[in-house]
Amino acid sequence: MITYDSIQELADRARKKGKRISELVLEDQALHMEQSKDELVELMRKSLHVMAAAAKSGLTSRSLSASGLSGGDANKMKQVVDGGRSLSGKVLSETLAKALAIAEVNACMGRIVAAPTAGSCGIIPALLLTLKEEHHLTEDQVVMSLFTAAGLGMVIAKKASISGAEGGCQAECGSAAAMAAAAAVELMGGSPQMSAHACAFALKSVLGLVCDPVAGLVEVPCIKRNASGAANALVAAEMALAGIESTIPVDEVIGAMKAIGDAMPKALKETAEGGLADTPTAKKIAREILR
Amino acid sequence: MNVFDIIGPIMVGPSSSHTAGAVRIGQIARVVAGGKPVAVTIELYGSFAQTYKGHGTDKAIIAGLLGMAPDDQRIKDSLALAGQAGMSFKFRKSSNQAVHPNTALISAVDQLGKKTIVQGSSVGGGRIVVNRINEINVKFKGDYYTLLIPHTDTPGVIAAVTKLLADHGINIAELNMYRSHRGGEAMMVIETDQAVKAEVVSLIEAVKTVKKAVLIEPIY
Known part of the structure; x- marks a missing residue:
């Protein structure tokens, strides 16, 4: 049994056994959940299909959320990608479009997969689905990489938090980016240790990020933070695949995230009392919506 | 905790606690009330009362009372569907302190006029705790x-x-x-x-x- 106390331990164990992290996590979870590996793979495939459907519908939709605060931005981004007018190249801009798309579907009460939360649901699928398209990966490969994402996510949830109310946005969009980065590294043939470094890079880049949703809704700034979270994951994966290493070991980064989350004032942890939620514009929006 | 707590649940947005958890409180109230309530009153506490419209918490609770699960894509239309199903509803915001910030107290009346009260709290990640059935304080999560x-x-x-x-x-x-x-x-x-x-x-x-x-x- 894996205790999910340390990402380094997961990476070490995978290296020693000559396996990928996803294989270890799948084997362990099949034992833990008393189901076959095939059954778990099929369950995960179902989640991937929901993710892909959300991305697809969000990219074409122009409908607004119930509050009227969000909607249609993914479509704008997608038009830039399809028109070949992207500033940063296809992989990044397509990833951004999908992250916005899925987060907008979430805001409009569409069906998504919490990954790890509803507020951060666009990050992991945006990057993995884009890599699948651009690098011609198989569905099975992407399904397996979700076990790597989930395995690392379990360590983060256990040792720190994946909830904005507990740890701020670093714990939600930060954790999602870290999980996405590690999964992307594995998908692109990187080693378990590279996945661990990618996870560390993504978390380090957003340490201290607060959860300050305008009017308490999962829209502003959450939807755009899904896009920046997906970009963060791509940056982290790219660096790790280049062989760049994290000076601070990944488990210590998670420890730092926990300490920062604990120190963060309550006003900056999803209560909509501080940060962007406390700006004059946000307060005006809140008054109008909550009236 | 397992991998599907982290990649999952499959749900309708926007919030696991304010939407998915709210559906589940409604689902349980429906079962406890005998399956087919005709009139429901829902009292919302804390953050549920503050943000229920933007998070669709009202639609979510009604969807649960109609028997939908958190991944049902009809959730956003549930208020209209309640009318078709012959279930009337009323929402009230309570300024009283509740056991938990995300709490709903549901009074459901069935065809025979029998009233059932179920109170539940959404405690994060779509998970819930039922803390009152009629006049008795209880505690269970619905995971068994x-x-x-x-x-x-x-x-x-x-x-x-x-x-x-x-x-x-x-x-x-x-x-x-x-x-x-x-x-x-x-x-x-x-x-x-x-x-x-x-x-x-x-x-x-x-x-x-x-x-x-x-x-x-x-x-x-």
Whole structure:
């Protein structure tokens, strides 16, 4: 049994056994959940299909959320990608479009997969689905990489938090980016240790990020933070695949995230009392919506 | 915790606590109220009261009361669907302090005019805790097969009920007893590892001083 106390331990164990992290996590979870590996793979495939459907519908939709605060931005981004007018190249801009798309579907009460939360649901699928398209990966490969994402996510949830109310946005969009980065590294043939470094890079880049949703809704700034979270994951994966290493070991980064989350004032942890939620514009929006 | 707690659940947005959890509170209220309420009043507390419109918490609770699960894409249309299903509803914001910031108190009236009260809190990640059934404070999460057994507080009731479960090879994961006062109204909440068949539920209902037995299937 894996205790999910340390990402380094997961990476070490995978290296020693000559396996990928996803294989270890799948084997362990099949034992833990008393189901076959095939059954778990099929369950995960179902989640991937929901993710892909959300991305697809969000990219074409122009409908607004119930509050009227969000909607249609993914479509704008997608038009830039399809028109070949992207500033940063296809992989990044397509990833951004999908992250916005899925987060907008979430805001409009569409069906998504919490990954790890509803507020951060666009990050992991945006990057993995884009890599699948651009690098011609198989569905099975992407399904397996979700076990790597989930395995690392379990360590983060256990040792720190994946909830904005507990740890701020670093714990939600930060954790999602870290999980996405590690999964992307594995998908692109990187080693378990590279996945661990990618996870560390993504978390380090957003340490201290607060959860300050305008009017308490999962829209502003959450939807755009899904896009920046997906970009963060791509940056982290790219660096790790280049062989760049994290000076601070990944488990210590998670420890730092926990300490920062604990120190963060309550006003900056999803209560909509501080940060962007406390700006004059946000307060005006809140008054109008909550009236 | 398993991988599907992290990549999952599959749900309708925007918020696991304000939407998915709210659907589940509604789902449980529907079962406890006997399956088909015709009029419901929902009192919202704390953050539920503050942000219910933007998070669709109202639509989510109504969807649950109509029998939908958290991944049902009809959730956003549930208020209209309630009308078609012949269920009227009313929402009230409460400024009172609740047991938890995300709490809803649902009063559901069935066709015979019988009223059932269920109060639940959404505690994060779509998980919930039911903390009141009618006048009795309880505590269960809906992650097991859960038997709610209102009865009169008398010696031997627990023994009789647990013996029936044992005789049918059903293992108890957790058992709690709540009562208003000695010899008064009481509620047994039994969570089991195995499914409880309808015939076993009927046998439990035949136990002396047991008023009813309601089985809630796991909602996760």
